[in-house]
Amino acid sequence: MRIFPEYCVTMARYNAWQNAQLRAAFETLSDAELRKERKAFFGSIFKTANHILWADRMWMARLGLGEAPEGDHLSLTPTPAVWAGERYKTDARLLHWADHLDAVDLKGDVNWRSVMAERDFSHPFDLCVMHLFNHQTHHRGQIHAMLTAAGAKAPVTDILFMPEDGPWL
Structure with a gap:
């Protein structure tokens, strides 16, 4: 096993803390600044935020934690306010899952068909969980850079500065 339930709890808390700051x-x-094209991988701050939310939900569905998202990954939510509410609910679900994990829950394989890659995949469950958290962090780093460029105060991202007692949401 590569990870343990405690890792998942820490990373779910980190994710929720980061998203509260976002x-x-x-x-x-x-709204115009959030949607402004910035030559980033997904274009804008808002499109990147939607991509992270969409991917979190897609991975959570693959892990058996809810339904797969519908629609385009860059326009999952229509407004920043709707995104904030959906992000909050998704983070709460991920925190609840992590808080109730047993080591055995991280065993096994995840099997899925990628429409984009047009092929089937199978990877260890714990590796897919690691990817979920790594993917979030990667794209939040892009948002951090775009926020800084837009003149906004970017979040503190170092996990070592995460409050020990929350707030997580």
């Missing part, structure tokens, strides 16, 4: 940062920018 929600606050987004409130300081206009």
